Amino acid sequence: MAYSFHRHASAASVAVFTALAPLTALADMLPAATGEVLLTVRGAIASTNDGDAAVFDREMLEALGAESFETTTIWTEGVQSFTGVPLNTVLDALGAEGETLRAIALNDYAVEIPVSDAEEGGPIVAYLQNGAPMSVREKGPLWVVYPYDANTAYQTEQIYSRSIWQLVSIEVLP
Amino acid sequence: MPKVGWSRRSLAVFGLGLALSIILTGVLWFDVLRRVDELTVTRSDNTQWTISQLEVDTLRLALAIDAAGTGEAEAMRALRQRFDIFYSRFQTLGRASVYRLLFDDAAYVRAYFEIDAFLDRQVPIIDGSDEDLRAALSDMAAETSAAHSAVREMALRGLHVFAEQSDRQRAEVVELILRTGLITVFLLAILAVVLLMMLQAGRRADVAAKLSAEANRNLAMIVNTSLDAIVVADENGLVRTFNPAAQTAFGWSRDEAIGRSMTELMIPEHHHAAHEAGMKRFVETGEAHVIGAGRVQLDARHKNGRIFPVELSLSTERDETGRIFVAFLRDITHRREAEDALLSARDDALAAARKKAEFLAVMSHEIRTPLNGMLGAVELMADGALDAQQRRWLDTLRESGELLLRHVNDVLDLSRLESGEAGLTFQKTDLRAVCDTVLESQLSAASAAGNRVTCDIDPDVPDIVLIDWRRLLQVLLNLVGNANKFTRNGAVNLSIRSNPSIDGWVSLEIHVIDTGIGIPSADRDRIFEEFVMLDSSYERGATGTGLGLAISRRLVRAMGGEIDVLDAPGGGADFRVLLDVDVPPDAAGAPARKIDGPTAAKGPSLDVLLVEDNAINRDILGEMLRADGHAVTMAFDGLDGVEQAGARRFDLVLMDISMPGLDGVEAATMIIAGEGPNALTPIVAVTAHAMPEEVDRFRRAGMLRTLTKPIDRAALRQLLAEIAEPDTPLASTAPTGAGHEAPILMDDERLAELSEIMDDRRFLDLIERFIAQGDAVAEAADGEVLTSDPAAFIAVLHALSGVSGMLGAKALWEVLVAAETRFQRDGKPVSTADRKELTRIWADTRAAYAELCD
Structure with missing residues (x-):
């Protein structure tokens, strides 16, 4: 069960900052996306940067703080290394206040993820697989991945159904 | 469980x-x-x-x-x-x-x-x-x-x-x-x-x-409710259980006792070491002395230090904690006291009974001695000059005295037997001879009552057995005598059967059966008790203390037998004596002559009429005759002798010569001349005056032979044998006192002979009477009273001389006979020197004979 947990210094600082900064100030702090938008978040969030939505390009996601782990999946062959931003980090960064996330994929697949799933050591919004960005053909560019091998609780059909790939948007439902 | x-x-x-x-x-x-x-x-x-x-x-x-x-x-x-x-x-x-x-x-x-x-x-x-x-x-x-x-x-x-x-x-x-x-x-x-x-x-x-x-x-x-103290202790002797009874007995409370050492609590200090050693020995070796030995009596100690006796039963068990000892204890202080009290009460009672018996014996003896003195004096008086009235009174006095003496002797006999002094002497005895003696001695009584007395001895009964024949004779005489008393014109049968038993023993079954009035069954046990007389005797008042059967029973029991009374077929009494006797191994072939006890007399036994006024002489001579198997009928004086001789026939009449009233010569003359049943019966004179002229006088009076006093037993036997069988060569009848070399105070041989033919009691009675008579004569000789009537004094001397001769007081006898002879032959009264000599000799003689009585 080779699985390493890396927390970037920047991620730590963001987390600390998020805790201290008022939400209104935070809204101003969310920069506008400069590159291709990979993820759009709507709904009960405090910070936005595109109307009522918060959009992220690759850079912004990377800026939130990366986390990596290795695991097998039922959809791939062999041990895979995934790098991405933890789901809770994304929600924290946005001041999300909801119970459920409605995640939508490029292929129109949609699934509801309880906010409670977004915990430390929980799912990440992966943007690197085995150190490389993922194309749409390889279930990219964003894939919600749980550390299946690290926790057997993540080896259920429900979790598998929440492991949405080709993720494009999240709606935070109250 | x-x-x-x-x-x-x-x-x-x-x-x-x-x-x-x-x-x-x-x-x-x-x-x-x-x-x-x-x-x-x-x-x-x-x-x-x-x-x-x-x-x-x-x-x-x-x-x-x-x-x-x-x-x-x-x-x-x-x-x-x-x-x-x-x-x-x-x-x-x-x-x-x-x-x-x-x-x-x-x-x-x-x-x-x-x-x-x-x-x-x-x-x-x-x-x-x-x-x-x-x-x-x-x-x-x-x-x-x-x-x-x-x-x-x-x-x-x-x-x-x-x-x-x-x-x-x-x-x-x-x-x-x-x-x-x-x-x-x-x-x-x-x-x-x-x-x-x-x-x-x-x-x-x-x-x-x-x-x-x-x-x-x-x-x-x-x-808890046990009356016995129960104490349980562990292997180390520490108390575990101490029940209420234990608390009461030892004074320790339960709390004080639990956990403490048994030794410390209950055992006297001086037993501590022994107790500990015993415990140690048992724990180490399992060797037990007290444990499991049942009830043991020990001393225990109370809390207050009092030592008291306990009865202990100790057992041991193993439980889960190891060995335990269980002791049951009972304070037996009270029981011990009660036992002690009981023991001392018993000892006291025994001592009292012994003292009573001793007192009885002493009293009887003390009564006997003066009584004998009295009878001795009566004998002396009878020899004196008395009128007819005085003589009758004197006879009554003598008879009463003799009866009293018999009663006292019976009591003494009983108390002796009571105290276990039966003093049996087992001798080889011919039972047939004993029976003959009984028959003969009872002949006169039987004929007086009109009874026929018979004796049947089974041929199986051994000729010779080992037995105290005097005691057996006493019993049989009593039984046959009783039968004669209670039977009139009937029959009395004495029979002996034997049941052979092993090892030389024979069971004798003796019956005395009469046809008399019998004994009510209610009285059958009672009659063997002391002083019981059934009020039905034909001779009531004449004889009997009521001790006869009691003595008989004691004698039989002393000999290891039993006596009881049954119904006789004819309605009379049937006294039965069961006795185991030893048969000497050589008895079968042993000649009857060699028997120690009463043996058949030489030749057939004779029916003898003994006429003798002196009671002592009569007794001695009678015993001698009976001992030899002859039947003896007593006459108290000449007149009585004549009367008895007129009643029935005798084989022989022994006639004393000097008797008051009718003397021997006169009585013999009357019997021969009276043409009664004994006109042809041999009459033998018995006298101390064996001088030839006297003997001639007797012969002329019709008396066949003369027997000299003191009568020698061998001479008597010889005489009787000759009379029974006239073929026997006549032996010399010369007086045996010839050639008086050394005066003998006391003839031991003669005394031994006498003591053999009569029991100790009668023998001692004789000695005592002799001493009493001697004392009276010596006193008379010392004073002047009798010298005024020399003939009367000589009569007194004569009486004493007869007795002294019989008893073997030879020295005294010689002095008396000499004085008597001098008076009769020379008419000389007794001199002062004679009297002094008499007094001196009497003192020595008395001393010698008195020793026998002690």
Whole structure:
């Protein structure tokens, strides 16, 4: 069960900052996306940067703080290394206040993820697989991945159904 | 205690069930875990969704291709995205492990590779330039349409395969649930069985506990209410149980006693060392002295230091804590006191009885001595000059005195027997001779009562047995005498039978049966008691102290026999004596002559009339005759002799010469001349005056022979033998006192002879009477009273000389005879010198004879 947990210094600082900064100030702090938008978040969030939505390009996601782990999946062959931003980090960064996330994929697949799933050591919004960005053909560019091998609780059909790939948007439902 | 544990079989069943349960549960658990693992850790996504989405993606791709026909850049981008999505989905089907099993389906595989090829063909076009893509759009649409049917095929196949898998899985789960259910039922069953067993065991344990508790309660109650002290101690002698009785007995409270050493609490200091040593020895070697020895009496100590006797019973047991000692103790202070009191009371009673017996013996003796003196004096007076009236009074006095003496002797006999001084002397004895003696001595009494006395001795009865014949004779005389008293004109039969027994012993059965008035059965036990007289004697008042049968019974018992009384066939009494006697081994061939005891006289026994006024002489001579088996009838003086001789015939008359009133010569003359039954009977003169002229006078009077006093037994036998068998050569009848060389104070031989023929009592009576008479004569000789009547004094001397001759007082006899002879021959009165000589000799003689009485 080779699985390493890396927390970037920047991620730590963001987390600390998020805790201290008022939400209104935070809204101003969310920069506008400069590159291709990979993820759009709507709904009960405090910070936005595109109307009522918060959009992220690759850079912004990377800026939130990366986390990596290795695991097998039922959809791939062999041990895979995934790098991405933890789901809770994304929600924290946005001041999300909801119970459920409605995640939508490029292929129109949609699934509801309880906010409670977004915990430390929980799912990440992966943007690197085995150190490389993922194309749409390889279930990219964003894939919600749980550390299946690290926790057997993540080896259920429900979790598998929440492991949405080709993720494009999240709606935070109250 | 009932069995609490499970039986071996129950245990086996239980163990087997348990093992089975464990195995089954293990297998089930393994199965379930696997299944749970399968169910919780899912390796599959929603597979059918993916497959069906592939078809949707195909259709979308077809639409995107269609839309791209417009050539707009956005449509081209959308087409590429759609392709990528389709590609991505298809790649998932190829890579994901959950779809592996689909590759077992040939149709699926064919379709899969068809699409794979389709994608391989399209990728360069999609990745190419917009122009190339645009140009290939129509081809692509056609190919996509073709791919759609393959995708369709894949979806259908997938549906089919996963449905099968799902069915299989469901069946597996159902089976697992069923198995679980079955095993659960089985486990429940086992649980139920185990529960039942445990309930049963529990109930049994309950019952056992109850019984045990009850037993404990009972035990505690017994221990607490026991009257005996109960003390339980452990191996070290430390007290564990100390019941209330122990607390009372030893003074320690329970709290004080528990845990303390038994030695310290209950054992006197001086026994501590011995007790500890005993305990140590027992614990080390198991050697027990007191333990298990039953009741032992020991000293114990009270808290206050008092030592008291206890009865102890000590036992030992092993319990879970080791060895314990259980002591039952009883304070026996009171019992000991009671025992002591009882013992001393018994000792006192015995001592008192002994003293009484001694007193009786002494009193009888003290009565006897003066009585003998009195009778002695009466004898002397009878020799004096008396008128007829005085003589009758004197006779009454003498008879009463003699009767009194007999009674005293009986009492003395009884008390002697009572104190166990029977003093039996076993001698070889001819029972037939004893019977003859009895018959002969009872002849006159029997004829007076008109009875016929007979004797039957069974031929089986041994001739010679070892027995105290005097005692037997005394008993038989008593029984036959009684029979004569209570029978008139009837028969008295004495019979002896013998039942042979082993080892030289013979059981004698002696019966004395009469035809008299009998004895009421109510009185049969009583008559053997002392001083019992049935008020039916024909001779009431004449004889008897009521001691005869009591003495007889004591004598018989002293000889080891028994006496009782039965009904005689004729209505009279039947006295039975049962006696075991020894038969001397040489008895069969032994000649009767050699017997120590009474033996048949030489020749036939004779019926003798003894006429003698002197009681002592009469007794002695009578005993001599009886001892030799002759029947003796006594006459008290000459007149009495004549009367008796007139009554019936005798074989022989022994006639004393000097008697008051009618003297021997006159009496003999009257008998011979009277033509009575004894006119031809030989008459023998008995006299101390054996001078030749006297002997001539007797012969002239018709008396055949003269027997000289003191009578020698051998001479008497010789005489009687000659009279019975006239052929026997006549022996010299010269007086035996010839040639008086040395005056002998006391002739031991003669005394021995006398003591042999009569029992001790009578023998001593004789000596005492002799001493009393001697004293009287010596006193008379010392004074002047009798000198005024010399003839009377000589008569007194004569009486004494007869007795002294009989008793072997030779020196005295010689002096007396000399004085008497001088007076009769020379008419000389007794001189002063004679009197002095008499007094001196008497003093010596008296001293010698008095010794015999002490």
